Amino acid sequence: xxxxxxxxxxxxxxxxxxxxxxxxxxxxxxxxxxxxxxxxxxxxxxxxxxxxxxxxxxxxxxxxxxxxxxxxxxxxxxxxxxxxxxxxxxxxxxxxxxxxxxxxxxxxxxxxxxxxxxxxxxxxxxxxxxxxxxxxxxxxxxxxxxxxxxxxxxxxxxxxxxxxxxxxxxxxxxxxxxxxxxxxxxxxxxxxxxxxxxxxxxxxxxxxxxxxxxxxxxxxxxxxxxxxxxxxxxxxxxxxxxxxxxxxxxxxxxxxxxxxxxxxxxxxxxxxxx
Amino acid sequence: xxxxxxxxxxxxxxxxxxxxxxxxxxxxxxxxxxxxxxxxxxxxxxxxxxxxxxxxxxxxxxxxxxxxxxxxxxxxxxxxxxxxxxxxxxxxxxxxxxxxxxxxxxxxxxxxxxxxxxxxxxxxxxxxxxxxxxxxxxxxxxxxxxxxxxxxxxxxxxxxxxxxxxxxxxxxxxxxxxxxxxxxxxxxxxxxxxxxxxxxxxxxxxxxxxxxxxxxxxxxxxxxxxxxxxxxxxxxxxxxxxxxxxxxxxxxxxxxxxxxxxxxxxxxx
Amino acid sequence: xxxxxxxxxxxxxxxxxxxxxxxxxxxxxxxxxxxxxxxxxxxxxxxxxxxxxxxxxxxxxxxxxxxxxxxxxxxxxxxxxxxxxxxxxxxxxxxxxxxxxxxxxxxxxxxxxxxxxxxxxxxxxxxxxxxxxxxxxxxxxxxxxxxxxxxxxxxxxxxxxxxxxxxxxxxxxxxxxxxxxxxxxxxxxxxxxxxxxxxxxxxxxxxxxxxxxxxxxxxxxxxxxxxxxxxxxxxxxxxxxxxxxxxxxxxxxxxxxxxxxxxxxxx
Numbered sequence: 087x088x089x090x091x092x093x094x095x096x097x098x099x100x101x102x103x104x105x106x107x108x109x110x111x112x113x114x115x116x117x118x119x120x121x122x123x124x125x126x127x128x129x130x131x132x133x134x135x136x137x138x139x140x141x142x143x144x145x146x147x148x149x150x151x152x153x154x155x156x157x158x159x160x161x162x163x164x165x166x167x168x169x170x171x172x173x174x175x176x177x178x179x180x181x182x183x184x185x186x187x188x189x190x191x192x193x194x195x196x197x198x199x200x201x202x203x204x205x206x207x208x209x210x211x212x213x214x215x216x217x218x219x220x221x222x223x224x225x226x227x228x229x230x231x232x233x234x235x236x237x238x239x240x241x242x243x244x245x246x247x248x249x250x251x252x253x254x255x256x257x258x259x260x261x262x263x264x265x266x267x268x269x270x271x272x273x274x275x276x277x278x279x280x281x282x283x284x285x286x287x288x289x290x291x292x293x294x295x296x297x298x299x300x301x302x303x304x305x306x307x308x309x310x311x312x313x314x315x316x317x318x319x320x321x322x323x324x325x326x327x328x329x330x331x332x333x334x335x336x337x338x339x340x341x342x343x344x345x346x347x348x349x350x351x352x353x354x355x356x357x358x359x360x
Numbered sequence: 361x362x363x364x365x366x367x368x369x370x371x372x373x374x375x376x377x378x379x380x381x382x383x384x385x386x387x388x389x390x391x392x393x394x395x396x397x398x399x400x401x402x403x404x405x406x407x408x409x410x411x412x413x414x415x416x417x418x419x420x421x422x423x424x425x426x427x428x429x430x431x432x433x434x435x436x437x438x439x440x441x442x443x444x445x446x447x448x449x450x451x452x453x454x455x456x457x458x459x460x461x462x463x464x465x466x467x468x469x470x471x472x473x474x475x476x477x478x479x480x481x482x483x484x485x486x487x488x489x490x491x492x493x494x495x496x497x498x499x500x501x502x503x504x505x506x507x508x509x510x511x512x513x514x515x516x517x518x519x520x521x522x523x524x525x526x527x528x529x530x531x532x533x534x535x536x537x538x539x540x541x542x543x544x545x546x547x548x549x550x551x552x553x554x555x556x557x558x559x560x561x562x563x564x565x566x567x568x569x570x571x572x573x574x575x576x577x578x579x580x581x582x583x584x585x586x587x588x589x590x591x592x593x594x595x596x597x598x599x600x601x602x603x604x605x606x607x608x609x610x611x612x613x614x615x616x617x618x619x620x621x622x623x624x625x626x627x628x629x
Numbered sequence: 630x631x632x633x634x635x636x637x638x639x640x641x642x643x644x645x646x647x648x649x650x651x652x653x654x655x656x657x658x659x660x661x662x663x664x665x666x667x668x669x670x671x672x673x674x675x676x677x678x679x680x681x682x683x684x685x686x687x688x689x690x691x692x693x694x695x696x697x698x699x700x701x702x703x704x705x706x707x708x709x710x711x712x713x714x715x716x717x718x719x720x721x722x723x724x725x726x727x728x729x730x731x732x733x734x735x736x737x738x739x740x741x742x743x744x745x746x747x748x749x750x751x752x753x754x755x756x757x758x759x760x761x762x763x764x765x766x767x768x769x770x771x772x773x774x775x776x777x778x779x780x781x782x783x784x785x786x787x788x789x790x791x792x793x794x795x796x797x798x799x800x801x802x803x804x805x806x807x808x809x810x811x812x813x814x815x816x817x818x819x820x821x822x823x824x825x826x827x828x829x830x831x832x833x834x835x836x837x838x839x840x841x842x843x844x845x846x847x848x849x850x851x852x853x854x855x856x857x858x859x860x861x862x863x864x865x866x867x868x869x870x871x872x873x874x875x876x877x878x879x880x881x882x883x884x885x886x887x888x889x890x891x892x893x894x895x896x
Contacts (some may be wrong), residue, residue, distance in 0.1 A: 472664060
């Protein structure tokens with residue numbers, strides 16, 4: 087997944103890595119009966135290779151819409167999204183998505199769930215099952231291959247969704263509040279699992295959440311979205327050391343970062359709750 | 361409703377909640393049925409219930425046993441069964457397509473909704489005369505009416521089933537760039553099947569009820585017709601034997617379908 | 630209806646949302662009227678193509694005559710009395726029985742298969758027995774309707790009572806409610822909507838069965854009129870009666886459906 091080490095001559099400054107995803111002045115306006123509603127005003131940014139980016143903002147600030155646009159599920163009204171230099175016009179192989187709600191196919195086994203994307207892409211049964219089994223092991227669900235999703239807990243079902251996304255070997259993983267429906271404890275555990283899995287596979291990740299603690303815990307940088315019409319209000323670099331663990335959660339730096347972020351979205355959140 | 365083991369009584373007693381002797385439900389059911397039959401036997405033999413209304417259950421059982429081997433019964437059964445099969449197939453097929461259409465074109469579904477609901481209360485039999493002039497006498501009108509009766513619950517249930525799939529799974533499909541055919545085959549249809557099958561089962565039930573009722577009223581042929589004929593000939597025992605036969609067939613078919621439905625729910629929900 | 634965890638928007642957007650909803654509802658209502666229009670149009674067109682379907686005009690005339698001359702009123706009353714009377718009887722017995730069934734796992738496990746089995750049997754074939762007991766008048770129809778309406782009421786009420794979340798019951802018990810208070814304050818509002826749905830379905834079944842019974846044998850009623858009109862080949866009269874039957878089915882269902890939805894939304 088990581089690029090070849092560059093051969094550098096003495097004195098040469100290494101060229102910066104080409105970002106995987108580039109957002110150029112993305113905007114989105116909906117037509118409603120009352121007239122146009124501007125959901126996203128202007129969001130620009132770049133996500134480098136292997137970087138974990140969290141996207142936070144108050145409820146209703148268009149985070150999901152933005153993610154959908156990056157995923158190619160919606161077209162932007164203005165601006166564009168580039169993946170590997172190419173404009174995104176629809177869903178692409180390089181992008182895989184994990185949703186907040188349970189998206190497992192209840193009539194299929196866990197193995198066939200994880201293999202679903204590969205099946206759609208036309209891969210043969212033996213190969214895709216092999217890869218799916220590998221990924222199932224990686225996400226810590228081995229032993230559950232033959233089970234039905236209906237027999238799994240919420241956290242496990244999300245792990246199935248993550249496995250299904252990762253088995254496609256995406257360049258970037260788009261996650262829309264994937265742990266939102268889980269309780270606090272499960273969320274922390276699965277979050278740690280996600281980091282472990284990510285260390286092994288290293289896609290870029292764009293992770294939408296409304297939970298500041300989660301964002302700081304997981305990400306390399308956090309983008310703060312203003313409320314409607316959304317703009318990228320700020321970018322906070324998370325310089326916490328990896329691998330992160332429960333002591334990270336108690337560190338001074340963690341608290342400082344979360345306080346900083348809370349300050350940034352406080353006014354938006356208060357206005358939204360009014 | 362699951363079959364509960366005999367230890368259910370034990371559990372209830374142990375938990376202190378049983379204040380009287382409780383039999384396991386399966387056993388209690390048979391006790392109830394036998395008790396009711398026993399009471400009926402006494403009342404009918406004693407003369408409290410006249411033979412024209414209800415002959416003794418034992419007589420009915422005898423008559424039934426001797427009738428099932430006759431050619432007449434076999435012909436009646438074949439006629440009714442084939443009509444039910446045709447009606448169910450057409451009603452369920454048309455109902456599924458219509459239900460999908462009403463789901464796809466949302467406004468159409470909402471516009472037709474009240475009329476579909478009202479059709480449950482509509483004795484579709486009253487369309488018989490039009491059907492006779494169109495299809496002539498015979499199995500046609502009966503099958504069409506029974507098919508209409510089957511169509512309504514199937515349409516309603518298929519529509520509800522498709523609506524219940526939600527938005528995440530189609531979104532997943534779109535994010536994987538699935539073709540239209542695959543969206544239906546691998547996502548929509550399997551996701552909708554558990555709820556839709558309830559509609560299919562109801563379709564069968566109504567097709568059966570409709571067929572027998574039409575045969576009964578319109579003196580066509582089949583088991584329903586036989587019941588009407590027996591009534592007019594004052595042959596109480598044979599009439600009730602046929603009623604029991606119809607009941608047994610209907611209950612058996614329903615049980616099979618309930619079994620399938622349960623299996624589907626277990627595997628697919 | 631799940632309440633959206635939505636942001637409380639400023640009042641302008643809220644009234645906008647309300648306006649949108651009302652516009653959507655108006656569109657649906659218009660579409661439903663349009664369906665009637667289409668049905669009438671289709672009727673008028675097919676009537677010109679075949680003699681076995683009378684024209685819309687002649688049918689409406691026959692219907693008006695029926696009320697004007699009065700040959701519809703008494704049979705209509707008899708049919709409605711049979712249907713509603715049977716429904717009332719079935720509700721009287723079925724509602725409490727359904728409630729008891731809903732709360733008792735044992736009773737449910739025992740009786741559910743029996744009730745479900747009885748439901749799938751064509752009940753109309755029992756009508757001759759009822760004729761034997763009650764004679765050919767209103768009572769036989771009442772009994773038929775009651776028999777038909779009983780099953781949906783019991784089965785659906787039992788399911789509704791069973792589905793009342795246990796936490797609601799615990800709330801009631803925490804306040805030391807008597808059985809009667811529990812029933813009135815917790816179960817009644819919680820099951821109101823599905824029970825009305827059960828009554829609606831029960832009416833439909835009762836109505837259908839009464840008319841079919843009348844087609845078989847009865848002293849008076851809409852079904853009797855239909856079979857008479859058929860015998861006399863009086864097509865406009867027959868179609869007028871069919872239209873009347875459909876309108877009754879539609880109106881009663883709509884009224885009950887509306888109250889069902891109001892109760893549901895208040896939950």
